[in-house]
Amino acid sequence: MxxxxxxxxxxxxxxxxxxxxxxxxxxxxxxxxxxxxxxxxxxxxxxxxxxxxxxxxxxxxxxxxxxxxxxxxxxxxxxxxxxxxxxxxxxxxxxxxxxxxxxxxxxxxxxxxxxxxxxxxxxxxxxxxxxxxxxxxxxxxxxxxxxxxxxxxxxxxxxxDEGLMDAATAVAGSAPAFIYAFVQALADAGVAQGLAPDAAARLARGALRSAGAGLETGDGLDALIARIASPGGTTRAGLDAMAEGGDLNRAAEAAVKAAVERAKSF
Ligand SMILES: NC(=O)c1ccc[n+]([C@@H]2O[C@H](COP(=O)([O-])OP(=O)(O)OC[C@H]3O[C@@H](n4cnc5c(N)ncnc54)[C@H](OP(=O)(O)O)[C@@H]3O)[C@@H](O)[C@H]2O)c1
Incomplete structure (x- = not known):
């Protein structure tokens, strides 16, 4: 139809x-x-x-x-x-x-x-x-x-506002590449902890697929995180380390800002 x-x-x-x-x-x-x-x-x-x-x-x-x-x-x-x-x-x-x-x-x-x-x-x-x-x-x-x-x-x-189109492009269009880069960094971190590179790459890609499947439930990001990160557990420890000093937000802000600035320079 x-x-x-x-x-x-x-x-x-x-x-x-x-x-x-x-x-x-x-x-x-x-x-x-x-x-x-x-x-x-x-x-x-x-x-x-x-x-x-x-x-x-x-x-x-x-x-x-x-x-x-x-x-x-x-x-x-x-x-x-x-x-x-x-x-x-x-x-x-x-x-x-x-x-x-x-x-x-x-x-x-x-x-x-x-x-x-x-x-x-x-x-x-x-x-x-x-x-x-x-x-x-x-x-x-x-x-x-x-x-x-x-x-x-x-x-x-x-x-x-039309002026927000570049920011939207960074957050939607470019972001899958940012997320792939983060998943690669996770795989590298797994190798640093002793995983074989093949196994680390396979596990990290699988983790991304699992994260995507979580999104399909329609739940918000906070709820999805809470489902995995129990208080005092391993995931909570990892999340706290990632957030320490604002490093994660700084990396995301830098990526989005650089993409917006590049778009405005065309
Ligand atoms: N790719 C993305 O993920 C994405 C996401 C968001 C926005 N965009 C935007 O979408 C636009 C297209 O991107 P793209 O990645 O699809 O580029 P693309 O693969 O290069 O496609 C552009 C197409 O335009 C055709 N074309 C050139 N002159 C034409 C004419 N006079 N009349 C009709 N068609 C003509 C080309 O045909 P020939 O192949 O025959 O030369 C080509 O197939 C860009 O402006 C980009 O900013 C792309």
Missing amino acids: SSDVSRDGVVLVGCGRLGSAMLEGWLATGAVAAGDLIILSPSGKPAAEAARAKGARINPPLEALRETRTLVLAVKPAMWRTALEPLVPHLNPEVVLVSVMAGVSSEDIARVAGRPVARVMPTTAVAQARGVAAIWSMDARALSMAQALFAPVADVAPLD
Whole structure:
């Protein structure tokens, strides 16, 4: 069953890593029906071909864009003007743009497109309908179109201010890499305690999977920690050591701050 946003037609501009992930998630969940989709992609992509087999149109004549009410921009930030400018004369007057690009302001996009813009910062786990997405727009219609597209494939977190998009990107988009780095540090610490490197790596990866399974219960982080860390026990001792002197918070703050500063420098 397709949603209203689907029936109004969706154009996906760019079918790379994130574009393909969104496509897979939309088709798997029915958030967008393939027959309501137009995909613009310079080269052939497996996800686009799979959508074509279900009825999506790939690179049709640009006049077809006039039938659609949502255009999702998923090209690299350096490419967006080149990709968008030729499309603008063919857009429906009612279309809204949804940009998933990092570091390109809604104001710049709206200046070129002359249409309302929503910004969304999703993770590629939208492919499995397990993503997370920060979302912002000052236009109510653009915001609701973006919500309709992403709520079926992601946990959607609305932001109060576009300026917070970089912080949201650091906490959601970059954070899996921060967490992997921490898990690697845990494995290294296990080796320092005598574990063989293979065993340490396997145990640390397994611990991350177990932590993810805990999240699936829907319980809050404090409750999940309390379930493992009994007073006076080994986990409590480890947590206390980690928190001592604020080292853990300092590391997290430094990582998020550096990612935000790098995003602002683009
Ligand atoms: N990857 C992520 O995890 C992630 C997360 C959040 C946000 N983002 C944002 O998503 C955007 C895309 O990132 P990505 O990782 O998916 O990059 P990517 O894999 O390089 O995909 C970009 C795609 O844009 C296509 N493209 C280039 N010019 C085009 C045009 N004129 N019309 C239509 N398509 C065109 C490219 O096609 P060809 O392959 O044929 O050259 C390419 O497949 C970026 O702005 C990024 O900031 C990505």
